[in-house]
Amino acid sequence: xxxxxxxxxxxxxxxxxxxxxxxxxxxxxxxxxxxxxxxxxxxxxxxxxxxxxxxxxxxxxxxxxxxxxxxxxxxxxxxxxxxxxxxxxxxxxxxxxxxxxxxxxxxxxxxxxxx
Amino acid sequence: xxxxxxxxxxxxxxxxxxxxxxxxxxxxxxxxxxxxxxxxxxxxxxxxxxxxxxxxxxxxxxxxxxxxxxxxxxxxxxxxxxxxxxxxxxxxxxxxxxxxxxxxxxxxxxx
Numbered sequence: 123x124x125x126x127x128x129x130x131x132x133x134x135x136x137x138x139x140x141x142x143x144x145x146x147x148x149x150x151x152x153x154x155x156x157x158x159x160x161x162x163x164x165x166x167x168x169x170x171x172x173x174x175x176x177x178x179x180x181x182x183x184x185x186x187x188x189x190x191x192x193x194x195x196x197x198x199x200x201x202x203x204x205x206x207x208x209x210x211x212x213x214x215x216x217x218x219x220x221x222x223x224x225x226x227x228x229x230x231x232x233x234x235x236x237x
Numbered sequence: 238x239x240x241x242x243x244x245x246x247x248x249x250x251x252x253x254x255x256x257x258x259x260x261x262x263x264x265x266x267x268x269x270x271x272x273x274x275x276x277x278x279x280x281x282x283x284x285x286x287x288x289x290x291x292x293x294x295x296x297x298x299x300x301x302x303x304x305x306x307x308x309x310x311x312x313x314x315x316x317x318x319x320x321x322x323x324x325x326x327x328x329x330x331x332x333x334x335x336x337x338x339x340x341x342x343x344x345x346x347x348x
C-alpha cells in the first residue's frame with residue numbers, strides 16, 4: 123500500500139513569506155501528526171489531528187497552524203517565516219483503534235529553507 | 238532539560254564491530270520506541286519495548302528496556318554499512334498521541 127506522501131519535498135522561501143505543506147496519510151489512517159526536525163533541537167512535536175480536529179499542540183508560536191480535511195489529508199501553514207523555521211517538516215500517520223494509537227508511519231518530509 | 242538523553246551523539250565504527258547506544262531519562266515510561274532514520278527519509282519504527290527488563294531482538298539488533306523503565310539500550314552486533322543512520326528513541330505522552338524524541342545517535346559504519 124502507498125505510504126505517507128508529503129509535498130513538496132523541497133521548498134525555498136524568503137523571510138516574511140508564508141508556506142503551506144501537505145501530507146496525505148496512509149489510506150485508512152485518520153490520525154496525522156506533524157514534527158519539525160532541526161540539527162539543534164532534533165524532532166519536535168508540532169500538532170496532531172484526528173477526525174478533522176486538533177487534538178494536541180506542541181510548544182510552537184501561533185505562526186504555525188494546521189488543518190485536516192474530511193479525507194484525512196492534512197496541511198500545515200507557517201506564516202511570517204523566520205530564518206529559524208528552516209527545517210525538515212515530517213508528517214506521520216497512525217491508525218486509532220479503541221482510543222489507542224498504533225505505529226506511526228512517517229513521510230519523507232518537506233525540507234524548508236528560509237533565506 | 239531533555240526528557241530523553243541519548244548517547245553517544247555521534248559514533249563512527251568499522252564494519253564488523255559491535256556497538257551500544259543508550260537512551261536515558263529520570264522519568265518512568267509505560268513504553269519506549271526505537272526508530273532509525275536514513276538520510277532523506279523519515280524515521281522508521283524498529284521496535285517498541287513495554288515491560289521492564291524486556292529484551293527484543295531484530296536480526297543483529299538487540300533492544301533492552303531497563304528494569305525501572307527509565308532507560309533503554311540498543312546493541313548492534315557485527316555492524317554493516319546498511320546500519321548507518323540516525324537512531325532515535327521516543328516515548329508517548331500520557332493521555333496524548335504526541336511522541337517525544339531524544340536527539341538521536343548518528344551512526345556511521347565504514348566499510
